[in-house]
């Protein structure tokens with residue numbers, strides 16, 4: 001039976017560290033400020049925003065959510081982002097995905113100042129990440145949170161064989177870059193991967209990160225016994241329950257370590273967002289913090 005990687009406990013430890021950092025900032029009169037732009041009512045985004053507000057309050061980050069109807073225009077959002085870019089009390093800006101079809105997500109992400117881009121989606125920050133030069137700029141919080149979990153669990157990556165399933169800009173692609181930077185040999189699988197090749201690559205992997213958005217995508221017989229399995233999926237079922245992309249029952253029989261859903265990657269995403277917000281605030285004010293991007 002696999003050891004369960006408890007995201008709630010690790011996230012709590014991370015929030016404690018972040019609280020210590022906000023206290024240090026408070027001593028020099030700095031408050032870390034996060035602005036979240038939420039458009040429409042995507043259920044996953046709503047969970048995220050609700051949990052984020054609660055967690056921000058606990059660690060002393062000032063969070064403000066700007067909620068717009070789906071009819072908001074791209075020009076209105078760009079005006080708001082410009083205002084937030086210039087507002088000195090705002091250290092971090094997050095625009096929730098997905099956005100309505102009439103809004104170009106790429107244009108919106110590119111309008112956020114790279115120094116306030118807490119999600120790491122600005123093209124400059126993506127470029128830095130893929131160049132392995134992300135030390136002073138943010139990378140996406142979900143993959144960063146996964147890296148923190150792996151480090152916390154003592155999972156070494158150097159020389160390991162890793163597979164990432166899903167090529168989203170939110171998770172799969174940045175996950176690929178971070179694992180490669182950490183010394184793993186990484187395969188990025190997606191819906192276009194031929195199934196025989198997929199079977200072969202997953203079967204050989206020491207670490208499997210699944211971020212595809214399909215319940216039961218990863219089954220017990222798919223993995224190598226002893227593999228570490230990270231489930232990034234968040235799927236709301238008809239009965240209201242939340243499941244990941246991994247058949248937890250079957251895969252946990254064979255894996256050495258596995259993350260549950262809920263209580264795995266989700267809480268880490270939130271805690272990492274706060275961690276990044278505080279780092280951005282410190283950087284804006286020229287304050288050195290002990291922990292930082294250098295850990296990935």
Ligand SMILES: Nc1nc(=O)c2c([nH]1)NC[C@@H]1CN(c3ccc(C(=O)N[C@@H](CCC(=O)O)C(=O)O)cc3)C=[N+]21
Nearest residue numbers: 044045047048051095096097119262263264266267269
């Ligand atoms: N710009 C942007 N950045 C994001 O990081 C982003 C986004 N947009 N859009 C939506 C998705 C979704 N997402 C979640 C994060 C945490 C939980 C979370 O806290 N999950 C708990 C939920 C528990 C529950 O509701 O029962 C858990 O897994 O244990 C959920 C969803 C971030 N996203």
